[in-house]
Amino acid sequence: MLTLVLLSSLAGCGDDSDAPPLPRAEDLPPGEWTEIAPGGDTICSRGDPYSFFVRPGNVDRVIVDFIGGGACWDEFTCGVADAIFSDSVDEIRAAVQSGDRAGLYDHENPDNPFADYWHVVVPYCTGDIHWGNATTTYGEGDAAVTIHHRGAVNARAVLDWVYDSFESPERILVTGCSAGSYGSVLWSAHIMEHYQDVPILQFGDSGAGIITDDFFRNSFPSWNALEVFPTWIPALDPDEHDIFSMALPDLYAGIANAYPTQHMSQYNTALDDNQTFYFRAMGGSGVEEWSERMQMSIAEIEERAPNFSSYLAPGQQHCIVPYENFYTVNVGGRRLVDWLRELERGEDPPSVACSGDECSAATP
Template sequence: MRRKDRKPLLFLRFPLPLCLLAVAGCGGSDVKDPSAGAAPPAAILSLPPGWNTVEPGGETTCSRGDPFKYFVRPGTVNRLIVEFRGGGACWNAATCSVAGSLFQETVTEDPMVVNQQGASGIYDHENPDNPFRDWHHVYIPYCTGDIHWGDNVATYGEGSSAVSIQHKGAVNVRAALAWVYENVPAPEKIFVTGCSAGAYGSIMWSAHLREHYKEASVYQFADSGAGIITETFFEDSFPSWKPEGAYPTWIGGLDPAELARLDVLYRTIGNHYPDMRLSQFNTAYDEDQVFFFKAMGGGSAQDWSAAMRASIDQIEASTPNFSSYLAPGSDHCILWRPAFYTVESGGKRLVQWLDDLVNREPPPSVACEGDACGAPQ
């Protein structure tokens, strides 16, 4: 189902930091930001500099039985990034049977995921404009097709064409967070983020992190995951992941039947934790979100864009601690791009907006308008 006339979907080649794939090959800045809190705890400092691989084993797994692993990079300040990788999704025989075309199946070290130009975006630890250059970083890969929410083994199709998918995203995340809870006992600040499918992981699991770290300041940033789905997908396909195990069930008044609707999820978490800061980034005509919207039976790029804006408006109206950043164009994901430092909307660079989010007063929402948003692809 890959679009033959287009470049490969960006979420399928979302670049890990170059040194991440070398496991422990490159460190970040050795200069401590004096404004960034106390020194990090000894537990995470015991890791070698640079990226380290953790293989939890146990019940963790990728979609077709391959092993799951995650990556940890110790920082120099008592602040923590928990990042969820993107990588598509699958929910029926058509989307789950085309191996690797619509979702990331394994934790891979394929050269496609390496940024050959070196680390960029939030992984550039030498850039003084990077608000996260000295933070600890836990990077949770994605290989289960269930936006990090699932706990099910589903069989799609019949007979010789049947395919079984281990939608165990929630199991994998819980294993990674168990390590985090043990090794980072009292972070000052936590930035929970992710691109594409990882954006949905970021909002769901931000509640778990906030509940565990009751004294920490928690900031959530969903990169290119607006959650615009069709009613058919919501009713017929989403339940195959059995995502209930990821729900923040301790929150009173929670309606599990509605949590797949992102405006409900943001409102539920945001109102329960009014001290959290929740946020989304999207481009006006995100080509990959539009592609999946169409795959679910949705309409045009304009239809998706209008629905995305309406969803943002709904969240803002019900969730005072939520803000959004809408950039021009159709690019998918910003965290890893060099444009992380240059993209501007409403007169504000994104990197400055994020610096305000985690270090200053909550920034107001910004959005491109009219011709400044570009044209749909």
Template sequence: MQRWLTALVVVIGFALAQAPAGWQEIRPGGAAVCSDGSPWRFYVAPGAADKVIVNFQGGGACWDAATCNPQSRLYTTRLQLQDLQAGQGIFNRNNPENPFRDWTHVFVPYCTADLHWGNNTARYGDLTIQHKGAVNARQAVLWVFNNIPNPQNILVTGCSAGGYGSIMWAPYFMRRYPNAQVTQLGDAALGVAPASFFPVASRAWGIQSALPGWIGGLEPAQLGSNDLYQIFARAYPNRSFAQYSTLADEVQIFFYSLIVGQPRPTPEIAQQWVQGALANLASIKQAAPNFYSYLAPGTQHCIIGRPEFYSTRVGDVRFVDWLSRLVSNGRPGDVAPPR
């Protein structure tokens, strides 16, 4: 019990929003706000003009009165920048092993409880939540469009809730930059949920404005991330889509437990999640040969902002090397531990 709770606190944390040296703060103002109505900002670490990371932050989610109750601590309510402050993994721009150390890095904070998908002011009893993740994300996307005219490589990624943000917003970059190598990587965002959850979340968050309207087959109340991967990967067969996760991710299992109505995970719930995760990956791969996955053993949640970004190895394949191949040629193969 304590292990999954510790993992959840790491993801949801409430660190003071102060970026370290090397990061420029961009204040879009206007409708760009956190869930409590406080101002939202995003951050840029300048680097190569032709290589860009767009990195969506994680931090929980909520979709009804119980989960959105601030006492639940299931989501971030205000800007928090512990990823930048820790400077680990993909954020470590001094590590010579970091293949992205000299790229321009656009960091999209998350404090709207809607997977970066929302555009809704929701009322849950006496509580008002600004699910404005899509409004905020669009500001960072437009900054890239306006300031990076001719990139050669773009990695659109994110941890946890940010992983879902990365799949929703990746097609915008693929359409805008037809000649660039645009790669999407979802980190610890396997989208295991019953079909009944999608209409609830869609209504709560108001995801319509986030959907790339030029791609057909997008019905908000019927879409999970599994569907988005299949639809987007088919729409862009020459681009690469990917997911990373551990096989027993404690935080993903915890949120799955909440979604199916169990306040705490049980061994049966955990097994359901594992089966659902493997089924999701298999169905995406069957529909989209340009989709790749890296599965590691264990229970850890997220990798891109952790020291394990460099040390994780499955067989003879290090994750950092696998990701380097993904962004360079788009065909790294699938990696999974023996079962």
């Protein structure tokens, strides 16, 4: 069942100072998903209202789950309607209403290491990997398209609710697949800074960040992504470092080393077809280059951040968190779900990786 909480007709349209307060965690019906529309300045890319979803848990532990759904950064990618990125929360709402549950979302599965957690879903509809705070017009004349890259505004609204509802939870999982993986990386720094005494695990699903050399320079200004960058971390301070020349290992290592008692992690398949698609859209050559660079990126993060672990599975599948084989992926006798269970317990399992011809097999 889905409960809908609509709090303001001003969703995405300005000040909501007269709107009633958002419901706190204790106000939500147990065992059900509730949709919460925060109003204010939250908005989706083409003007639709924004909302997020919460399912109460049985323990004082929280999943903050950033949803994926592509990205856009220029006239072409932002002008193809919803073909290359999600532009509303409709798909997430439909998934919640359908009652279908798989992977991390199956809270009835005793094999789920996070079954008893509160689950806060951060939908994605802004084309900016949850990092943006800008309204940008691409193209000119009849071909012009205006996109509200307000992923950071939306994420902040959700996190404000989390902060108000959970003063000091026992544990937090910050996760997300695809574009949501990048949301989980960047926003994990904000969450770690807010909850400095709470054990936090970041798990990025299928977001290796293999980009062309000029991608950040082209996309960051359009998204105004620096506005939400964790610049209080010295290694990520734009006054001291050229942010536009950085790659994902710099972000992972910067955050991991700033919060050495927390743990960060990443999952990929060796030949991910979706990540390869976007790599080509940015100007990259294809799957062989992507896979080689992905594995080099993982190795670099592991070398620079001792509190980072990775899991590399065979095949082309993009994302694992929302799918049933979340429970069956097995590399070298190590199930992903058991590896995650150890991380959830605060242990430090070694990284897991397929090798050689094994990586070309289908995802288990």
